[in-house]
Amino acid sequence: MDLMNNSVSSPSQSAPAAGSQTASQTAPHLVSERVLVLDFGSQYAQLIARRIREQNVYCEIVRHNISAETIKARNPTAIVFSGGPSSVYESNAPKCDPNIFKLGIPVLGICYGMQLASQALGGKVESCSRREFGRARLQIQSMERLFAGFPHEIDVWMSHGDQVKDLSEDFETLASTTTCPHAAVRHKTLPIYGLQFHPEVSHTSLGSTLIHNFLYNIANCEGRWHLSDFVSRAVEHIRGVVGKDRVICGLSGGVDSSVTAALLYKAIGPQLTCILIDNGLLRKNEQAAVISEFTNHFKADLRVVDATDLFLGELANIKDPQEKRKRIGKAFIDCFKLEAEKINGAKFLAQGTLYPDVIESGAAVDGPAATIKLHHNVGGLPEQLGFQLIEPLRDLFKDEVRKLGLELGLPEHLVWRHPFPGPGLAVRCLGEVTREKLEILREADEIVVSEIKNANLYRQTSQAFAVLLESQSVGVMGDARTYERAVAVRCVNTDDFMTADWSQLPYDLLATISTRIINEVRGVNRVCYDISSKPPATIEWE
Numbered sequence: 203m204d205l206m207n208n209s210v211s212s213p214s215q216s217a218p219a220a221g222s223q224t225a226s227q228t229a230p231h232l233v234s235e236r237v238l239v240l241d242f243g244s245q246y247a248q249l250i251a252r253r254i255r256e257q258n259v260y261c262e263i264v265r266h267n268i269s270a271e272t273i274k275a276r277n278p279t280a281i282v283f284s285g286g287p288s289s290v291y292e293s294n295a296p297k298c299d300p301n302i303f304k305l306g307i308p309v310l311g312i313c314y315g316m317q318l319a320s321q322a323l324g325g326k327v328e329s330c331s332r333r334e335f336g337r338a339r340l341q342i343q344s345m346e347r348l349f350a351g352f353p354h355e356i357d358v359w360m361s362h363g364d365q366v367k368d369l370s371e372d373f374e375t376l377a378s379t380t381t382c383p384h385a386a387v388r389h390k391t392l393p394i395y396g397l398q399f400h401p402e403v404s405h406t407s408l409g410s411t412l413i414h415n416f417l418y419n420i421a422n423c424e425g426r427w428h429l430s431d432f433v434s435r436a437v438e439h440i441r442g443v444v445g446k447d448r449v450i451c452g453l454s455g456g457v458d459s460s461v462t463a464a465l466l467y468k469a470i471g472p473q474l475t476c477i478l479i480d481n482g483l484l485r486k487n488e489q490a491a492v493i494s495e496f497t498n499h500f501k502a503d504l505r506v507v508d509a510t511d512l513f514l515g516e517l518a519n520i521k522d523p524q525e526k527r528k529r530i531g532k533a534f535i536d537c538f539k540l541e542a543e544k545i546n547g548a549k550f551l552a553q554g555t556l557y558p559d560v561i562e563s564g565a566a567v568d569g570p571a572a573t574i575k576l577h578h579n580v581g582g583l584p585e586q587l588g589f590q591l592i593e594p595l596r597d598l599f600k601d602e603v604r605k606l607g608l609e610l611g612l613p614e615h616l617v618w619r620h621p622f623p624g625p626g627l628a629v630r631c632l633g634e635v636t637r638e639k640l641e642i643l644r645e646a647d648e649i650v651v652s653e654i655k656n657a658n659l660y661r662q663t664s665q666a667f668a669v670l671l672e673s674q675s676v677g678v679m680g681d682a683r684t685y686e687r688a689v690a691v692r693c694v695n696t697d698d699f700m701t702a703d704w705s706q707l708p709y710d711l712l713a714t715i716s717t718r719i720i721n722e723v724r725g726v727n728r729v730c731y732d733i734s735s736k737p738p739a740t741i742e743w744e
Protein backbone atom coordinates (compact mmCIF):
# COMPACT_ATOMS: atom_id res chain seq x y z
CA MET A 203 0.00 0.00 0.00
CA ASP A 204 1.14 3.43 -0.90
CA LEU A 205 0.11 6.22 1.46
CA MET A 206 0.55 8.87 -1.21
CA ASN A 207 -2.34 7.28 -3.06
CA ASN A 208 -4.88 6.86 -0.31
CA SER A 209 -7.26 9.40 -1.74
CA VAL A 210 -7.45 7.83 -5.17
CA SER A 211 -9.56 4.79 -5.76
CA SER A 212 -7.95 1.68 -7.08
CA PRO A 213 -8.34 1.29 -10.83
CA SER A 214 -10.92 -1.22 -11.91
CA GLN A 215 -9.81 -4.67 -12.99
CA SER A 216 -11.75 -4.45 -16.20
CA ALA A 217 -10.16 -2.81 -19.18
CA PRO A 218 -11.61 0.52 -20.24
CA ALA A 219 -12.82 0.84 -23.78
CA ALA A 220 -9.97 1.88 -25.98
CA GLY A 221 -10.27 5.39 -27.42
CA SER A 222 -11.72 5.43 -30.88
CA GLN A 223 -9.38 6.03 -33.74
CA THR A 224 -9.36 9.71 -34.67
CA ALA A 225 -7.07 11.90 -36.67
CA SER A 226 -5.68 13.10 -33.34
CA GLN A 227 -4.62 9.75 -31.92
CA THR A 228 -0.94 9.23 -31.20
CA ALA A 229 0.75 8.47 -34.46
CA PRO A 230 3.05 5.49 -33.84
CA HIS A 231 5.78 6.91 -36.03
CA LEU A 232 6.00 10.05 -33.86
CA VAL A 233 8.16 8.14 -31.39
CA SER A 234 10.77 5.50 -31.93
CA GLU A 235 11.59 4.71 -28.30
CA ARG A 236 9.03 4.47 -25.53
CA VAL A 237 8.63 3.48 -21.91
CA LEU A 238 5.29 2.28 -20.55
CA VAL A 239 4.17 3.19 -17.03
CA LEU A 240 1.62 0.68 -15.73
CA ASP A 241 -0.77 2.62 -13.54
CA PHE A 242 -1.87 0.81 -10.38
CA GLY A 243 -3.99 3.74 -9.22
CA SER A 244 -1.19 6.10 -8.33
CA GLN A 245 -1.87 9.81 -8.32
CA TYR A 246 1.82 10.10 -9.19
CA ALA A 247 1.75 8.12 -12.43
CA GLN A 248 1.83 11.35 -14.44
CA LEU A 249 4.72 12.64 -12.39
CA ILE A 250 6.67 9.45 -13.11
CA ALA A 251 5.93 9.88 -16.82
CA ARG A 252 7.08 13.50 -16.76
CA ARG A 253 10.30 12.57 -14.97
CA ILE A 254 11.00 9.97 -17.65
CA ARG A 255 10.34 12.43 -20.47
CA GLU A 256 12.67 14.91 -18.76
CA GLN A 257 15.34 12.32 -19.47
CA ASN A 258 14.51 12.57 -23.20
CA VAL A 259 12.68 9.28 -23.27
CA TYR A 260 9.08 9.20 -24.49
CA CYS A 261 6.69 7.67 -22.02
CA GLU A 262 3.04 6.66 -21.90
CA ILE A 263 0.76 5.68 -19.04
CA VAL A 264 -1.18 2.48 -19.61
CA ARG A 265 -3.65 0.50 -17.53
CA HIS A 266 -2.18 -1.96 -15.05
CA ASN A 267 -3.81 -5.05 -16.56
CA ILE A 268 -2.56 -4.51 -20.11
CA SER A 269 -1.60 -7.91 -21.54
CA ALA A 270 1.98 -8.98 -22.08
CA GLU A 271 1.04 -9.53 -25.74
CA THR A 272 -0.08 -5.92 -26.15
CA ILE A 273 3.03 -4.69 -24.39
CA LYS A 274 5.18 -6.75 -26.72
CA ALA A 275 3.40 -5.27 -29.72
CA ARG A 276 4.08 -1.74 -28.41
CA ASN A 277 7.75 -2.70 -28.13
CA PRO A 278 8.73 -0.55 -25.13
CA THR A 279 12.34 -0.14 -24.11
CA ALA A 280 11.37 -0.38 -20.44
CA ILE A 281 8.35 -0.74 -18.18
CA VAL A 282 7.68 1.05 -14.88
CA PHE A 283 5.10 -0.16 -12.35
CA SER A 284 3.61 2.80 -10.47
CA GLY A 285 2.63 2.94 -6.83
CA GLY A 286 -0.97 2.39 -5.82
CA PRO A 287 -3.36 2.57 -2.86
CA SER A 288 -4.02 -1.19 -2.53
CA SER A 289 -2.21 -3.98 -0.67
CA VAL A 290 -0.83 -6.68 -2.96
CA TYR A 291 -2.06 -9.46 -0.62
CA GLU A 292 -5.71 -8.33 -0.84
CA SER A 293 -7.85 -10.53 -3.07
CA ASN A 294 -9.03 -7.66 -5.29
CA ALA A 295 -5.67 -5.90 -5.50
CA PRO A 296 -4.76 -4.79 -9.04
CA LYS A 297 -2.29 -7.23 -10.61
CA CYS A 298 -0.28 -7.30 -13.80
CA ASP A 299 -0.04 -10.01 -16.44
CA PRO A 300 2.70 -12.29 -14.97
CA ASN A 301 4.00 -12.96 -18.49
CA ILE A 302 5.38 -9.42 -18.48
CA PHE A 303 8.32 -10.72 -16.44
CA LYS A 304 9.14 -13.18 -19.21
CA LEU A 305 9.41 -10.54 -21.93
CA GLY A 306 13.00 -9.68 -21.07
CA ILE A 307 12.07 -5.97 -20.97
CA PRO A 308 13.59 -4.09 -18.01
CA VAL A 309 11.05 -3.37 -15.26
CA LEU A 310 11.26 -0.82 -12.45
CA GLY A 311 8.65 -1.27 -9.71
CA ILE A 312 8.00 1.74 -7.49
CA CYS A 313 6.45 1.21 -4.02
CA TYR A 314 3.30 -0.89 -4.73
CA GLY A 315 4.92 -1.75 -8.06
CA MET A 316 7.99 -3.13 -6.31
CA GLN A 317 5.84 -5.08 -3.85
CA LEU A 318 3.82 -6.54 -6.71
CA ALA A 319 6.89 -7.63 -8.69
CA SER A 320 8.54 -9.07 -5.56
CA GLN A 321 5.44 -11.02 -4.61
CA ALA A 322 4.87 -12.29 -8.17
CA LEU A 323 8.43 -13.61 -8.21
CA GLY A 324 8.37 -15.44 -4.88
CA GLY A 325 8.73 -12.77 -2.17
CA LYS A 326 6.42 -11.99 0.73
CA VAL A 327 4.81 -8.61 1.36
CA GLU A 328 3.38 -7.65 4.75
CA SER A 329 1.90 -4.67 6.47
CA CYS A 330 4.54 -2.62 8.32
CA SER A 331 4.24 -2.40 12.08
CA ARG A 332 4.25 1.37 11.62
CA ARG A 333 3.29 3.19 8.45
CA GLU A 334 6.15 5.16 7.03
CA PHE A 335 5.52 8.57 5.49
CA GLY A 336 8.20 11.16 4.91
CA ARG A 337 11.94 11.46 4.64
CA ALA A 338 14.21 8.48 5.36
CA ARG A 339 17.95 7.93 5.12
CA LEU A 340 18.85 5.35 2.52
CA GLN A 341 22.05 3.33 2.89
CA ILE A 342 23.24 2.09 -0.47
CA GLN A 343 25.08 -1.20 -0.55
CA SER A 344 25.57 -1.67 -4.28
CA MET A 345 26.82 1.27 -6.28
CA GLU A 346 26.49 -0.37 -9.68
CA ARG A 347 24.21 0.57 -12.56
CA LEU A 348 21.07 1.80 -10.73
CA PHE A 349 23.06 3.69 -8.11
CA ALA A 350 26.09 4.43 -10.27
CA GLY A 351 27.75 7.65 -9.17
CA PHE A 352 25.73 7.88 -5.92
CA PRO A 353 27.12 8.64 -2.46
CA HIS A 354 26.72 5.89 0.16
CA GLU A 355 23.74 7.62 1.76
CA ILE A 356 20.92 9.79 0.42
CA ASP A 357 17.57 11.13 1.62
CA VAL A 358 14.57 9.45 0.06
CA TRP A 359 10.82 9.95 0.34
CA MET A 360 8.88 7.03 1.79
CA SER A 361 5.13 6.62 1.72
CA HIS A 362 3.94 3.12 2.45
CA GLY A 363 1.96 0.91 4.78
CA ASP A 364 3.30 -2.41 3.41
CA GLN A 365 6.76 -3.55 2.49
CA VAL A 366 8.62 -6.62 1.25
CA LYS A 367 9.23 -8.76 4.32
CA ASP A 368 10.91 -11.79 2.77
CA LEU A 369 12.80 -11.29 -0.43
CA SER A 370 12.91 -14.26 -2.80
CA GLU A 371 16.35 -15.83 -3.18
CA ASP A 372 16.30 -14.73 -6.77
CA PHE A 373 16.55 -11.10 -5.64
CA GLU A 374 19.27 -9.16 -3.90
CA THR A 375 19.03 -6.01 -1.79
CA LEU A 376 20.76 -2.92 -3.15
CA ALA A 377 19.85 -0.44 -0.43
CA SER A 378 18.00 -0.21 2.88
CA THR A 379 16.86 2.16 5.62
CA THR A 380 16.65 1.48 9.34
CA THR A 381 12.98 0.56 9.04
CA CYS A 382 12.95 -0.91 5.55
CA PRO A 383 15.52 -3.66 4.99
CA HIS A 384 14.70 -4.03 1.28
CA ALA A 385 14.34 -0.43 0.10
CA ALA A 386 15.92 -1.09 -3.31
CA VAL A 387 16.22 -4.53 -4.88
CA ARG A 388 17.08 -6.27 -8.10
CA HIS A 389 16.47 -9.66 -9.57
CA LYS A 390 19.68 -11.65 -9.92
CA THR A 391 19.07 -12.86 -13.45
CA LEU A 392 16.16 -10.85 -14.91
CA PRO A 393 16.29 -7.08 -15.59
CA ILE A 394 13.81 -6.35 -12.78
CA TYR A 395 14.40 -3.63 -10.18
CA GLY A 396 12.31 -2.33 -7.31
CA LEU A 397 12.29 0.80 -5.13
CA GLN A 398 10.21 1.05 -1.98
CA PHE A 399 10.66 4.82 -1.97
CA HIS A 400 9.54 7.38 -4.56
CA PRO A 401 12.26 8.58 -6.97
CA GLU A 402 9.71 10.72 -8.86
CA VAL A 403 9.10 13.20 -6.03
CA SER A 404 11.47 16.11 -5.53
CA HIS A 405 12.04 15.21 -1.85
CA THR A 406 14.11 12.20 -2.95
CA SER A 407 17.57 13.53 -3.55
CA LEU A 408 19.04 12.39 -6.85
CA GLY A 409 15.63 10.93 -7.79
CA SER A 410 16.07 12.11 -11.38
CA THR A 411 19.53 10.54 -11.52
CA LEU A 412 18.05 7.28 -10.32
CA ILE A 413 15.46 7.39 -13.11
CA HIS A 414 18.20 8.35 -15.55
CA ASN A 415 20.32 5.41 -14.43
CA PHE A 416 17.44 2.98 -14.85
CA LEU A 417 16.71 4.27 -18.33
CA TYR A 418 20.27 4.53 -19.60
CA ASN A 419 22.35 2.05 -17.56
CA ILE A 420 19.77 -0.72 -17.35
CA ALA A 421 17.29 -0.28 -20.20
CA ASN A 422 19.91 1.11 -22.61
CA CYS A 423 17.66 3.92 -23.75
CA GLU A 424 19.14 6.25 -26.32
CA GLY A 425 17.22 9.41 -25.36
CA ARG A 426 15.41 10.04 -28.61
CA TRP A 427 12.61 12.25 -27.28
CA HIS A 428 13.37 15.84 -28.27
CA LEU A 429 10.77 18.50 -28.83
CA SER A 430 12.57 19.81 -31.90
CA ASP A 431 12.19 16.36 -33.50
CA PHE A 432 8.62 16.28 -32.28
CA VAL A 433 7.89 19.46 -34.24
CA SER A 434 9.18 18.09 -37.52
CA ARG A 435 7.46 14.74 -37.09
CA ALA A 436 4.18 16.34 -35.95
CA VAL A 437 4.27 18.74 -38.91
CA GLU A 438 4.73 15.83 -41.30
CA HIS A 439 1.94 13.90 -39.59
CA ILE A 440 -0.50 16.84 -39.68
CA ARG A 441 0.23 17.41 -43.37
CA GLY A 442 -0.44 13.74 -44.08
CA VAL A 443 -3.74 13.74 -42.18
CA VAL A 444 -5.06 17.10 -43.38
CA GLY A 445 -4.02 16.87 -47.03
CA LYS A 446 -5.50 19.80 -48.91
CA ASP A 447 -8.39 20.36 -46.49
CA ARG A 448 -8.94 23.30 -44.17
CA VAL A 449 -8.58 23.28 -40.37
CA ILE A 450 -10.39 25.55 -37.93
CA CYS A 451 -8.80 26.38 -34.60
CA GLY A 452 -10.53 28.20 -31.76
CA LEU A 453 -8.10 30.72 -30.31
CA SER A 454 -8.51 31.89 -26.72
CA GLY A 455 -5.18 33.56 -26.12
CA GLY A 456 -4.20 30.80 -23.68
CA VAL A 457 -1.06 28.71 -24.01
CA ASP A 458 -2.65 25.54 -25.31
CA SER A 459 -4.70 27.05 -28.13
CA SER A 460 -1.84 29.37 -29.13
CA VAL A 461 0.65 26.52 -29.37
CA THR A 462 -1.88 24.39 -31.24
CA ALA A 463 -2.39 27.22 -33.73
CA ALA A 464 1.36 27.81 -34.06
CA LEU A 465 2.04 24.15 -34.77
CA LEU A 466 -0.80 23.91 -37.27
CA TYR A 467 0.31 27.10 -38.95
CA LYS A 468 3.78 25.69 -39.35
CA ALA A 469 2.31 22.54 -40.87
CA ILE A 470 -0.38 23.86 -43.17
CA GLY A 471 -0.02 27.67 -43.25
CA PRO A 472 -2.88 29.20 -45.24
CA GLN A 473 -5.12 26.14 -44.80
CA LEU A 474 -5.62 27.21 -41.17
CA THR A 475 -8.40 29.55 -40.05
CA CYS A 476 -8.44 30.70 -36.43
CA ILE A 477 -11.55 31.95 -34.70
CA LEU A 478 -11.43 34.19 -31.64
CA ILE A 479 -14.77 34.58 -29.96
CA ASP A 480 -14.86 37.61 -27.68
CA ASN A 481 -17.61 36.65 -25.28
CA GLY A 482 -17.39 39.92 -23.38
CA LEU A 483 -15.93 37.97 -20.46
CA LEU A 484 -12.27 38.44 -21.33
CA ARG A 485 -9.73 40.33 -19.24
CA LYS A 486 -8.75 43.95 -19.84
CA ASN A 487 -7.44 44.56 -23.39
CA GLU A 488 -7.40 40.84 -24.03
CA GLN A 489 -9.01 40.87 -27.46
CA ALA A 490 -6.50 43.43 -28.73
CA ALA A 491 -3.59 41.55 -27.15
CA VAL A 492 -4.57 38.25 -28.78
CA ILE A 493 -4.98 39.91 -32.17
CA SER A 494 -1.62 41.61 -31.94
CA GLU A 495 0.21 38.51 -30.65
CA PHE A 496 -1.43 36.52 -33.35
CA THR A 497 -0.73 38.84 -36.23
CA ASN A 498 2.84 39.30 -35.02
CA HIS A 499 3.52 35.61 -35.13
CA PHE A 500 1.35 34.14 -37.84
CA LYS A 501 -0.12 35.31 -41.05
CA ALA A 502 -2.96 32.82 -40.88
CA ASP A 503 -6.56 33.76 -41.41
CA LEU A 504 -7.97 35.12 -38.12
CA ARG A 505 -11.67 35.78 -37.63
CA VAL A 506 -12.62 37.80 -34.57
CA VAL A 507 -16.22 37.60 -33.49
CA ASP A 508 -17.52 40.17 -31.02
CA ALA A 509 -20.26 38.22 -29.32
CA THR A 510 -20.49 40.30 -26.13
CA ASP A 511 -24.19 41.09 -26.60
CA LEU A 512 -25.08 37.47 -27.19
CA PHE A 513 -23.24 36.19 -24.10
CA LEU A 514 -24.27 38.97 -21.73
CA GLY A 515 -27.85 38.62 -22.95
CA GLU A 516 -27.75 34.90 -22.10
CA LEU A 517 -26.36 35.73 -18.66
CA ALA A 518 -28.87 38.45 -17.76
CA ASN A 519 -30.43 37.80 -14.34
CA ILE A 520 -28.59 34.48 -13.97
CA LYS A 521 -26.88 33.98 -10.61
CA ASP A 522 -26.36 30.24 -10.38
CA PRO A 523 -22.75 29.32 -11.30
CA GLN A 524 -23.68 26.06 -13.04
CA GLU A 525 -26.41 27.76 -15.05
CA LYS A 526 -23.89 30.47 -16.05
CA ARG A 527 -21.46 27.80 -17.25
CA LYS A 528 -24.21 25.97 -19.16
CA ARG A 529 -25.39 29.11 -20.93
CA ILE A 530 -21.85 30.19 -21.80
CA GLY A 531 -21.07 26.72 -23.19
CA LYS A 532 -24.20 26.73 -25.33
CA ALA A 533 -23.68 30.29 -26.57
CA PHE A 534 -20.10 29.36 -27.46
CA ILE A 535 -21.21 26.38 -29.54
CA ASP A 536 -23.94 28.41 -31.30
CA CYS A 537 -21.54 31.20 -32.05
CA PHE A 538 -18.71 28.94 -33.19
CA LYS A 539 -21.11 27.00 -35.39
CA LEU A 540 -22.30 30.15 -37.16
CA GLU A 541 -18.75 31.28 -37.79
CA ALA A 542 -17.51 27.85 -38.85
CA GLU A 543 -20.29 27.55 -41.43
CA LYS A 544 -18.84 30.59 -43.17
CA ILE A 545 -15.53 28.82 -43.72
CA ASN A 546 -15.63 26.83 -46.91
CA GLY A 547 -14.06 23.41 -47.10
CA ALA A 548 -13.25 23.06 -43.37
CA LYS A 549 -13.00 19.41 -42.48
CA PHE A 550 -11.02 19.47 -39.22
CA LEU A 551 -11.37 21.23 -35.89
CA ALA A 552 -8.18 21.63 -33.85
CA GLN A 553 -8.22 21.53 -30.05
CA GLY A 554 -5.41 22.04 -27.57
CA THR A 555 -6.11 18.87 -25.60
CA LEU A 556 -3.08 17.80 -23.52
CA TYR A 557 -1.91 14.37 -22.37
CA PRO A 558 -3.22 14.75 -18.80
CA ASP A 559 -6.71 15.51 -20.23
CA VAL A 560 -6.49 12.38 -22.38
CA ILE A 561 -5.38 10.23 -19.44
CA GLU A 562 -7.86 11.65 -16.95
CA SER A 563 -10.81 11.32 -19.30
CA GLY A 564 -9.92 7.66 -19.93
CA ALA A 565 -9.53 8.25 -23.67
CA ALA A 566 -5.94 7.02 -24.10
CA VAL A 567 -5.47 3.81 -26.04
CA ASP A 568 -4.66 1.12 -23.41
CA GLY A 569 -4.64 3.97 -20.87
CA PRO A 570 -6.08 3.75 -17.38
CA ALA A 571 -9.82 4.17 -16.85
CA ALA A 572 -11.05 7.67 -16.04
CA THR A 573 -10.44 8.07 -12.31
CA ILE A 574 -10.31 11.76 -11.77
CA LYS A 575 -12.44 14.11 -13.78
CA LEU A 576 -14.02 15.03 -17.02
CA HIS A 577 -12.16 17.94 -18.39
CA HIS A 578 -13.38 21.49 -18.69
CA ASN A 579 -12.70 21.49 -22.46
CA VAL A 580 -15.55 22.35 -24.77
CA GLY A 581 -17.17 18.93 -24.97
CA GLY A 582 -19.07 17.75 -27.98
CA LEU A 583 -18.09 20.62 -30.25
CA PRO A 584 -16.53 18.60 -33.11
CA GLU A 585 -19.39 16.08 -33.16
CA GLN A 586 -21.99 18.83 -33.21
CA LEU A 587 -20.25 20.58 -36.04
CA GLY A 588 -19.52 17.46 -38.04
CA PHE A 589 -15.75 17.99 -37.98
CA GLN A 590 -12.95 15.54 -37.51
CA LEU A 591 -10.97 16.36 -34.43
CA ILE A 592 -7.30 17.13 -34.61
CA GLU A 593 -5.38 17.38 -31.34
CA PRO A 594 -1.67 17.83 -32.06
CA LEU A 595 -0.74 18.29 -28.37
CA ARG A 596 -2.49 15.22 -27.01
CA ASP A 597 0.80 13.43 -26.27
CA LEU A 598 2.33 16.33 -24.36
CA PHE A 599 2.45 17.53 -20.77
CA LYS A 600 1.98 21.23 -20.02
CA ASP A 601 5.67 21.89 -19.45
CA GLU A 602 6.40 20.29 -22.83
CA VAL A 603 3.74 22.44 -24.48
CA ARG A 604 5.43 25.54 -23.07
CA LYS A 605 8.81 24.40 -24.43
CA LEU A 606 7.17 23.63 -27.75
CA GLY A 607 5.67 27.13 -27.83
CA LEU A 608 9.13 28.64 -27.37
CA GLU A 609 10.50 26.28 -30.00
CA LEU A 610 7.81 27.56 -32.38
CA GLY A 611 8.80 31.15 -31.70
CA LEU A 612 5.99 32.25 -29.37
CA PRO A 613 7.00 34.91 -26.84
CA GLU A 614 7.85 33.95 -23.23
CA HIS A 615 5.06 36.01 -21.70
CA LEU A 616 2.46 34.16 -23.77
CA VAL A 617 3.97 30.76 -23.13
CA TRP A 618 4.05 31.35 -19.36
CA ARG A 619 0.57 32.85 -19.11
CA HIS A 620 -1.53 31.67 -16.19
CA PRO A 621 -4.53 29.59 -17.20
CA PHE A 622 -7.85 31.37 -17.65
CA PRO A 623 -11.16 29.49 -17.44
CA GLY A 624 -13.38 29.07 -20.51
CA PRO A 625 -16.33 30.88 -18.86
CA GLY A 626 -13.93 33.75 -18.21
CA LEU A 627 -14.77 36.56 -15.83
CA ALA A 628 -18.33 35.25 -15.45
CA VAL A 629 -17.13 32.82 -12.76
CA ARG A 630 -15.18 35.58 -11.02
CA CYS A 631 -18.04 38.07 -11.05
CA LEU A 632 -20.13 36.52 -8.30
CA GLY A 633 -23.87 36.49 -8.78
CA GLU A 634 -25.37 38.25 -11.75
CA VAL A 635 -22.95 39.31 -14.48
CA THR A 636 -23.41 42.90 -15.65
CA ARG A 637 -21.31 45.19 -17.81
CA GLU A 638 -20.74 47.51 -14.86
CA LYS A 639 -19.51 44.71 -12.60
CA LEU A 640 -17.29 43.33 -15.38
CA GLU A 641 -15.66 46.73 -15.82
CA ILE A 642 -14.83 46.92 -12.10
CA LEU A 643 -13.49 43.38 -12.11
CA ARG A 644 -11.31 43.98 -15.18
CA GLU A 645 -9.65 46.99 -13.60
CA ALA A 646 -9.02 45.22 -10.29
CA ASP A 647 -7.76 42.09 -12.04
CA GLU A 648 -5.31 44.04 -14.12
CA ILE A 649 -3.84 45.62 -10.98
CA VAL A 650 -3.45 42.22 -9.28
CA VAL A 651 -1.66 40.66 -12.23
CA SER A 652 0.54 43.65 -13.04
CA GLU A 653 1.69 44.07 -9.42
CA ILE A 654 2.52 40.37 -9.17
CA LYS A 655 4.53 40.74 -12.37
CA ASN A 656 6.24 43.86 -11.00
CA ALA A 657 7.25 41.87 -7.94
CA ASN A 658 8.72 39.20 -10.24
CA LEU A 659 6.41 36.61 -8.77
CA TYR A 660 4.29 35.80 -11.82
CA ARG A 661 6.30 32.73 -12.84
CA GLN A 662 6.45 31.49 -9.25
CA THR A 663 2.68 31.58 -8.88
CA SER A 664 0.32 29.38 -10.85
CA GLN A 665 -2.76 31.55 -11.07
CA ALA A 666 -3.49 35.04 -9.76
CA PHE A 667 -6.65 37.06 -10.27
CA ALA A 668 -9.34 39.23 -8.73
CA VAL A 669 -12.86 38.17 -7.82
CA LEU A 670 -15.69 40.66 -7.47
CA LEU A 671 -17.83 39.78 -4.48
CA GLU A 672 -21.56 40.20 -4.50
CA SER A 673 -21.89 41.94 -1.19
CA GLN A 674 -21.23 45.60 -0.47
CA SER A 675 -19.71 47.00 2.67
CA VAL A 676 -19.41 50.30 4.48
CA GLY A 677 -16.24 52.36 4.21
CA VAL A 678 -15.05 55.89 4.63
CA MET A 679 -13.21 57.89 1.99
CA GLY A 680 -12.23 61.47 2.71
CA ASP A 681 -14.99 62.48 5.08
CA ALA A 682 -17.68 60.61 3.28
CA ARG A 683 -19.26 57.30 4.07
CA THR A 684 -19.11 54.82 1.21
CA TYR A 685 -21.13 51.70 0.57
CA GLU A 686 -19.27 49.84 -2.15
CA ARG A 687 -18.08 46.48 -3.36
CA ALA A 688 -15.38 44.17 -2.06
CA VAL A 689 -12.76 42.46 -4.21
CA ALA A 690 -11.05 39.23 -3.24
CA VAL A 691 -7.52 38.57 -4.47
CA ARG A 692 -6.88 34.92 -5.26
CA CYS A 693 -3.37 33.62 -5.88
CA VAL A 694 -2.40 29.96 -5.77
CA ASN A 695 0.55 27.68 -6.26
CA THR A 696 -0.06 24.28 -7.76
CA ASP A 697 1.51 21.67 -10.03
CA ASP A 698 -1.62 20.15 -11.44
CA PHE A 699 -4.54 22.47 -10.49
CA MET A 700 -6.21 19.53 -8.77
CA THR A 701 -4.82 20.56 -5.42
CA ALA A 702 -3.45 24.01 -4.67
CA ASP A 703 -1.97 26.09 -1.85
CA TRP A 704 -2.73 29.76 -1.47
CA SER A 705 0.39 31.75 -2.29
CA GLN A 706 2.12 33.35 0.67
CA LEU A 707 2.60 36.71 -1.05
CA PRO A 708 4.68 39.32 0.80
CA TYR A 709 2.62 41.74 2.90
CA ASP A 710 4.03 44.79 1.14
CA LEU A 711 2.88 43.39 -2.22
CA LEU A 712 -0.59 42.74 -0.80
CA ALA A 713 -0.59 46.26 0.60
CA THR A 714 0.28 47.75 -2.81
CA ILE A 715 -2.42 45.71 -4.52
CA SER A 716 -5.01 46.73 -1.95
CA THR A 717 -4.11 50.43 -2.01
CA ARG A 718 -4.08 50.57 -5.78
CA ILE A 719 -7.42 48.79 -6.17
CA ILE A 720 -9.16 50.98 -3.59
CA ASN A 721 -7.64 54.18 -4.98
CA GLU A 722 -7.96 53.42 -8.66
CA VAL A 723 -11.04 51.25 -9.12
CA ARG A 724 -14.25 53.17 -8.68
CA GLY A 725 -16.88 51.25 -6.77
CA VAL A 726 -14.50 49.21 -4.58
CA ASN A 727 -13.76 50.11 -0.96
CA ARG A 728 -12.46 46.81 0.44
CA VAL A 729 -9.92 44.17 -0.61
CA CYS A 730 -9.57 40.71 0.97
CA TYR A 731 -6.90 38.07 0.39
CA ASP A 732 -8.19 34.53 -0.09
CA ILE A 733 -6.23 32.17 2.17
CA SER A 734 -8.04 28.94 1.36
CA SER A 735 -6.33 25.94 -0.14
CA LYS A 736 -7.80 23.45 -2.59
CA PRO A 737 -9.30 21.24 -1.29
CA PRO A 738 -11.57 22.15 0.42
CA ALA A 739 -11.95 25.37 -1.61
CA THR A 740 -11.61 25.40 -5.40
CA ILE A 741 -9.35 27.80 -7.24
CA GLU A 742 -12.22 29.71 -8.84
CA TRP A 743 -14.96 31.06 -6.59
CA GLU A 744 -17.79 29.78 -8.76
Ligand code: XMP
Pocket residue numbers: 527578579621622623624625665699700736739740741742743
Ligand atom coordinates in the same frame (compact mmCIF):
# COMPACT_ATOMS: atom_id res chain seq x y z
P1 XMP B 1 -11.11 24.88 -9.88
O1 XMP B 1 -11.89 26.14 -9.66
O2 XMP B 1 -11.97 23.71 -10.31
O3 XMP B 1 -10.15 25.19 -11.10
O4 XMP B 1 -10.23 24.55 -8.71
C1 XMP B 1 -9.12 24.36 -11.54
C2 XMP B 1 -8.54 24.97 -12.81
O5 XMP B 1 -9.53 24.90 -13.85
C3 XMP B 1 -9.88 26.20 -14.29
N1 XMP B 1 -11.34 26.19 -14.48
C4 XMP B 1 -11.93 26.11 -15.68
N2 XMP B 1 -11.40 26.08 -16.93
N3 XMP B 1 -13.60 25.99 -17.82
C5 XMP B 1 -12.25 26.04 -18.00
O6 XMP B 1 -11.78 26.04 -19.14
C6 XMP B 1 -14.20 26.02 -16.61
O7 XMP B 1 -15.41 25.98 -16.49
C7 XMP B 1 -13.30 26.09 -15.49
N4 XMP B 1 -13.53 26.13 -14.13
C8 XMP B 1 -12.29 26.19 -13.56
C9 XMP B 1 -9.45 27.14 -13.19
O8 XMP B 1 -9.20 28.46 -13.68
C10 XMP B 1 -8.22 26.46 -12.67
O9 XMP B 1 -7.10 26.72 -13.51
